[in-house]
Amino acid sequence: xxxxAARIVIATAGDVLPIVLFxxxxxVLVIREPLPHFGRIMTGLVFVVMGxxxxxxxxxxxxxxxxRLMAEQLTAxxxxxxxxxxxxxxYSWEAFIWVYMxxxxxxxxxxxxxxxxxxxxxxxxxxxxxxxxVWGLRVAVAIxxxxxxxxxxxxxxxxxxxHYFIMAGYVAxxxxxxxxxxxxxxxxxxxxxxxxxxxxxxxxxxxxxxxxEALPGRNALLDGFGLVxxxxxxxxxxxxxxxxxxxxxxxxxxxRKSATASSEELRSVEES
Amino acid sequence: MGSFLSDFWKHAKGSVRDLxxxxxxxxxxxxxxxxxxxxxxxxxxxxxxxxxxxxxxFIYGLELALFPIGExxxxxxxxxxxxxxxLTFAFLLGFGTTxxxxxxxxxxxxxxxxxxxxxxxxxxxxxxxxxxxxxxxxVALSVGIALVLGVLRIIFGWSLPVMIITxxxxxxxxxxxxxxxxxxxxxxxxxxxxxxxxxxxxxxxxxGLASSLRDRNPMTDGFGLIAFASLxxxxxxxxxxxxxxxx
Numbered sequence: 001x002x003x004x005a006a007r008i009v010i011a012t013a014g015d016v017l018p019i020v021l022f023x024x025x026x027x028v029l030v031i032r033e034p035l036p037h038f039g040r041i042m043t044g045l046v047f048v049v050m051g052x053x054x055x056x057x058x059x060x061x062x063x064x065x066x067x068r069l070m071a072e073q074l075t076a077x078x079x080x081x082x083x084x085x086x087x088x089x090x091y092s093w094e095a096f097i098w099v100y101m102x103x104x105x106x107x108x109x110x111x112x113x114x115x116x117x118x119x120x121x122x123x124x125x126x127x128x129x130x131x132x133x134v135w136g137l138r139v140a141v142a143i144x145x146x147x148x149x150x151x152x153x154x155x156x157x158x159x160x161x162x163h164y165f166i167m168a169g170y171v172a173x174x175x176x177x178x179x180x181x182x183x184x185x186x187x188x189x190x191x192x193x194x195x196x197x198x199x200x201x202x203x204x205x206x207x208x209x210x211x212x213e214a215l216p217g218r219n220a221l222l223d224g225f226g227l228v229x230x231x232x233x234x235x236x237x238x239x240x241x242x243x244x245x246x247x248x249x250x251x252x253x254x255x256r257k258s259a260t261a262s263s264e265e266l267r268s269v270e271e272s
Numbered sequence: 273m274g275s276f277l278s279d280f281w282k283h284a285k286g287s288v289r290d291l292x293x294x295x296x297x298x299x300x301x302x303x304x305x306x307x308x309x310x311x312x313x314x315x316x317x318x319x320x321x322x323x324x325x326x327x328x329x330f331i332y333g334l335e336l337a338l339f340p341i342g343e344x345x346x347x348x349x350x351x352x353x354x355x356x357x358x359l360t361f362a363f364l365l366g367f368g369t370t371x372x373x374x375x376x377x378x379x380x381x382x383x384x385x386x387x388x389x390x391x392x393x394x395x396x397x398x399x400x401x402x403x404x405x406x407x408x409x410x411v412a413l414s415v416g417i418a419l420v421l422g423v424l425r426i427i428f429g430w431s432l433p434v435m436i437i438t439x440x441x442x443x444x445x446x447x448x449x450x451x452x453x454x455x456x457x458x459x460x461x462x463x464x465x466x467x468x469x470x471x472x473x474x475x476x477x478x479x480g481l482a483s484s485l486r487d488r489n490p491m492t493d494g495f496g497l498i499a500f501a502s503l504x505x506x507x508x509x510x511x512x513x514x515x516x517x518x519x
Contacts, residue, residue: 122335192499194498225460
């Protein structure tokens with residue numbers, strides 16, 4: 001176990017090292033200035049490599065095997081009661097109820113644990129001067145991801161073409177963009193890409209491949225793809241929706257406040 | 273040292289909270305549906321502790337290194353005032369980090385198996401390897417171009433929604449002509465390109481650039497680079513799949 005742990009940390013260092021070398025090289029050769037806070041940055045980089053490495057070691061030891069096993073068991077034909085030679089359309093959606101529940105739950109919980117999303121949420125909170133709350137953004141994105149993974153599994157079961165769903169999602173994003181507060185739009189578009197990272201991708205890929213394998217008439221290699229795309233798209237809709245909702249409640253509260261204020265003014269005028 | 277420890281403890285508590293949902297989901301499903309006790313509970317608990325420690329270190333390093341690097345570079349480049357330099361940096365960063373991305377390597381390998389089983393390429397070890405490498409180069413190129421487009425947008429203040437919606441239209445148009453078996457892989461490749469190390473760097477680059485340019489707002493102009501990076505690979509990979517099939 002120690003050996004495999006060391007191997008994962010070394011592999012992570014190998015992934016991060018080229019990026020670091022490139023950035024330092026660029027700084028020295030092109031910008032030609034000493035990098036400020038060099039010592040602090042080096043300490044930070046060691047933390048990043050160690051942290052990401054340990055994070056992956058722990059996930060590989062605890063959560064991934066269990067999550068993958070669960071995805072396999074939930075989609076096993078014996079569990080679903082499906083027959084691999086029959087037609088998938090013959091089964092009602094209730095046969096897959098546990099798959100959908102698991103998809104939604106795992107979509108939400110892996111997104112909350114995603115370090116890249118936390119990074120963006122921290123930055124957004126800082127840049128917006130606290131107007132965007134770290135937890136509000138993360139929960140909105142996680143709800144979007146949950147809906148995305150759930151719908152993605154439904155698509156796999158129903159066998160409908162992937163691009164129908166993606167196009168419908170695009171139309172929703174375009175319509176929402178027209179009315180959404182300008183401040184949130186760029187962040188909302190970004191939130192799609194940051195959702196699918198270290199924690200989410202391995203688990204939902206296992207779910208997709210398992211489901212495609214268990215379903216009659218589906219090719220695991222062809223139909224198992226597509227869940228990541230769903231998980232990327234729906235957070236955009238969720239974050240835009242969250243911003244619209246909070247803008248709407250804020251404007252209503254403001255209206256009510258100004259309404260009571262003006263009626264009070266009226267009363268004081270009448271009294272005098 | 274004392275403040276470091278109390279800081280660390282605060283971050284660690286945050287990490288525990290972040291991981292609680294996933295542990296709950298797996299635990300509840302294990303008990304409710306499979307009705308079996310979790311085997312190897314000790315090793316699971318050790319794993320969970322390692323995850324928490326790792327996440328805590330990562331968040332620490334994020335604030336010490338990844339954010340400052342991205343922003344320092346953005347400020348330095350803006351000070352030099354050379355757009356060509358900024359664009360070169362953006363392209364190389366996008367191209368380089370994507371080529372080094374492990375989850376892309378994994379998905380490219382899967383995709384080469386799909387292509388071989390769909391008879392789009394000859395079913396030999398070598399042709400599959402070439403196909404996977406070609407796919408990785410395609411995605412890396414598209415992420416490089418995405419960051420260049422995104423940086424140009426920040427510099428010139430172009431409208432993000434107009435650019436992204438144009439991208440959506442392109443995706444739909446290319447989907448109509450692309451071979452069916454590449455569509456799923458192409459759509460997924462958009463999501464896997466942006467990794468845990470790249471996201472903070474790219475975000476800090478955008479925000480640093482927007483905050484050091486006059487008339488640019490870090491909130492509305494600084495974000496958006498990741499959005500480009502997850503959109504362009506979809507278009508490029510479908511074109512790649514089409515070209516491979518037609519020739």
